[in-house]
Amino acid sequence: MSATSSTQDKGSVVFNAQKINHSYWDIYLDSRPTYSSAFYDLIYDYHTKAGNNRWNLAEDIGTGPGNAAAVFSKRFDKVHASDPGDTHVEVAKQRLARDGIANVTVYKANGETISQTGITSPGTADLLTVAEAIPLMDAPKALNSFSEVLAPGGTLAIWFYGRPIFVDPVSQSCATTKAARCQRIFDEICIRAYSRIRPMKGTHWEQTTTRLFSWLDDLELPESTWGKVQRRKWNADRPLSFYDEAACDHAVVTKYQQRDDEERYDVADRSFWSKTWNIEGVKRFIGVLLPQFTEQFAQEIGTDQYYAELERAMGGPDGAMQITWPVVLILATRK
Template identity: 45%
Template sequence: MSHAPTALDGSSDSQNFFKVEYDEEYWDAYLAARPKYDDGRFYQRIYDYHKKHNPNPSWNLAHDVGTGPAHVAAQLATRFSKVVASDNNATHLAVAQHRLASSAELSRISFFEAASEDLAGHFPSGSVDLVTAAECLPLVDAEVTVDGFARLLRPGGTLAAWFYGRPTFAASGPDAARCQSLLDRTFSLAFQRVIRGGGPGWERATTRLVSWLDDVGFPAAQWESVERWKWNTHASMCFYDPEVACDFPVERISSIDAARELVVEERDTNFWAKRWDVAGVRRYLYAAVPGIQAILDAAEPELEALFSQLEAAMGGPSAVHDITWPVVLILATRK
């Protein structure tokens, strides 16, 4: 988008990496296309970790960072007495309040506008029991942000940060491989139009995705019991092929301390499973990053040709396929 996003109150919101105007259709697509993290096991894994690494776990205050439409904050409000939902984008906070207006959880949630790098300056140190950061670490200065998380959390508090990557056809075999190849090419071409010339934020984000967030470090002076859970590492955490989409070099970086961190890889093709036809693929791409909407609306011949090939490979416009995701979840305890 070339113009500044507009919040529900009409104010300008122009200083954000992820920019979008308030658009009901967009946010409906955003929430419909993405995994919902609601199979019961995922949040329970976080809560079990919180109890395991804290002899007297507190469920008073959770803070959801980069809350977007606050779907994570709403879930946390079913377990914690109070939840702070923060975002650096005023439009996102307006969307969250609008969409949760009739929710029973709204009374437990307060909203705060701030960048993740600045949060520690706005809240008392050691005041938070759980910090969640869903889908935001590739967009921020991780060193500053993680240090801020450590300041927010009380001793024994939990950080849960996660990210999911490129949609992946769950089946195996040559037909699924062809579908995946066409999806990969389609995503890479669409993202290329946004990334090239899009600024240094894309280089940081791409490096972090290619690295499966392994480049994010957790200093021993602040953190213990660090766990990195990875699902479906056979797939790509990056939404696009950097060699196709990017005009800068990318390398995989690791800050894992093997002596004190647990790394577990699992393959689970039912993880957050969805069933998509080719329209579902398009809907997800439409909502992936602001800016791609205009590219899809322009119906570029090269991109539309790839969609046509993908539709044929999938078996026609009404054929549906199981989709899964590569996912990384980082859990850490504040010393």
């Protein structure tokens, strides 16, 4: 890649998957956290008690390969799943068809304009979900669009998981020397990778940084539209952003738009969505977090050096560390 490549070009090369190959997407889903049944039950329980308790239509925004839409298809009569990426749309269609799931309609759309596509009639969605996508959106426009397609009493569920947290499998602590060393090396890989997309200042990346460093607390849910707001956080003592301020070319700011009537839950749980990784697991995660990363930036960033150092810190090729996640879930009902 030439030194004159634009920020948009770099962002496209590093972060956008272009592969239809389903073996890649199997690795993608295996490497990332698996949303637990208990997590989905939190959403369903909220929808039953605080929402309209109707199960006709779910709308999944930023569906990716359609993994969450597949889960919702078991509870709702119909699911509409959208994504702005052509590859993601095609992959989701193929994987859902392969698995015999016939009640999901997949289509291309941006979250900000979902109400304008004509796919979902206004006021008809009983659940609208946004997994791992809201930091990239114009939030006021997106939330307005979501409110237009949701039925009265419909449930909005927005969630995001952030940077993996290394946990010592013996002590179940992320504060041991071993866990801290692994975390430091992993974090440095992310910092060096994300710093490739500078300039961030003045681009959508600056907005994304604010949102993640604010733990999505910058999302304003006006009382005139949204009721029964809950903000749930797991492991909020750790960063939600995949990169630190060292990767940025601007001062990081945080914003808080919480209402006094919101319910807030904050839990430290080092077993949340737990996985076990060796060094190959780390590499697989980096590979799906930053598609085409190793091809374009490996030499520039020195990934081989960092992977070798991390392998030693983990205890060798077969050394394993427990992984947990910082997660935020926002729930609200459409008035």
